[in-house]
Amino acid sequence: MLNLARGRRSFACHLKRPASAVAYAEDRDGGDRFVMAAEEKVGVHDSVDARIIHQMDCGKRVLAMAPAKNGVLYTRGEDRCVTAWDLSSGKVSSRIEGAHATRVKGVVVFDNRKGGSELSNLIASASSDGVIRIWDIRTIGNGKPTLLAEANTKARLTCLAGTSLKCKSQKLHNVVSIVHYPNKSITETS
Numbered sequence: 001m002l003n004l005a006r007g008r009r010s011f012a013c014h015l016k017r018p019a020s021a022v023a024y025a026e027d028r029d030g031g032d033r034f035v036m037a038a039e040e041k042v043g044v045h046d047s048v049d050a051r052i053i054h055q056m057d058c059g060k061r062v063l064a065m066a067p068a069k070n071g072v073l074y075t076r077g078e079d080r081c082v083t084a085w086d087l088s089s090g091k092v093s094s095r096i097e098g099a100h101a102t103r104v105k106g107v108v109v110f111d112n113r114k115g116g117s118e119l120s121n122l123i124a125s126a127s128s129d130g131v132i133r134i135w136d137i138r139t140i141g142n143g144k145p146t147l148l149a150e151a152n153t154k155a156r157l158t159c160l161a162g163t164s165l166k167c168k169s170q171k172l173h174n175v176v177s178i179v180h181y182p183n184k185s186i187t188e189t190s
Contacts, residue, residue: 106160
């Protein structure tokens, strides 16, 4: 682990298994963490000394993960679900069962419109069969998550990346577009 402020290595450790994904996250108490996925396990580590805080068992292989600003980590993988984990407790906070028909290869947590002062309510997930879906995460806890948009890219997706400060979702002719306007307000014309 490198400390970029000092330009030196902070620590080194031996891993039992190779990590498939590493991400930095903040728990809901404001603690800096890094999370590391190896096969079906995700370890939550303290960023200062790398000690393990939680070990979360996802059941099947984790293919990627995305931290949110509210202390939640979204994992996805071979189980075809999107799971939200509470980083403070290490427990599942919510789950989208059967989010896709095939394994989920990517999830993006969209940033909100006010520069991070409010929580975002949108996530996007992509599966290896080419389907990208956008979800409203406020409804996940109710047992029936709201699917806002879906697009079939007809491609074999291997990952998903994105961000949004001001976004607009629209569905036209089976195309989903998230439009990023960094310095402009969004206006809609018909």
